[in-house]
Amino acid sequence: MTDLQTPADVRTLVSAFYDGIEAHPLLGPYFADVDGAAHRERMVGFWCSVVFQSGEYRGRPFAPHARLAGLTREHFARWAARFRATVRARFEGPRADLAVARAEQIAGVFQVKLGLWAVEN
Numbered sequence: 772m773t774d775l776q777t778p779a780d781v782r783t784l785v786s787a788f789y790d791g792i793e794a795h796p797l798l799g800p801y802f803a804d805v806d807g808a809a810h811r812e813r814m815v816g817f818w819c820s821v822v823f824q825s826g827e828y829r830g831r832p833f834a835p836h837a838r839l840a841g842l843t844r845e846h847f848a849r850w851a852a853r854f855r856a857t858v859r860a861r862f863e864g865p866r867a868d869l870a871v872a873r874a875e876q877i878a879g880v881f882q883v884k885l886g887l888w889a890v891e892n
Contacts, residue, residue, distance in 0.1 A: 774862055781819050782815050788857045795849070797849050798850060798853070813828075832877070847879075855874070858870055859871070
């Protein structure tokens with residue numbers, strides 16, 4: 772296995788992550804009304820920005836999630852586990868590790884912002 776090396780690798784990762792997500796019992800309903808192709812392209816830009824520091828993504832990733840009703844800590848745990856498994860099945864190395872770490876960090880920050888997980892002092 773190789774590390775994430777190119778935007779094509781990120782596209783492979785994003786495609787693998789979202790393939791069949793509509794059928795996931797917990798996460799699927801949140802993707803029922805999403806334009807899958809547009810969302811995947813946005814996520815390729817986002818993860819290229821994370822992994823390669825490309826600056827390609829120019830959005831605010833929290834805002835769309837803040838509008839989703841009914842999110843729980845379990846949603847974020849399942850999302851992070853799916854992302855981690857998708858990366859680990861295809862890539863290994865520093866950039867793959869970075870993608871997993873950032874995904875887990877993002878899940879944690881979103882949970883705090885949504886009031887699902889209190890920050891411990």
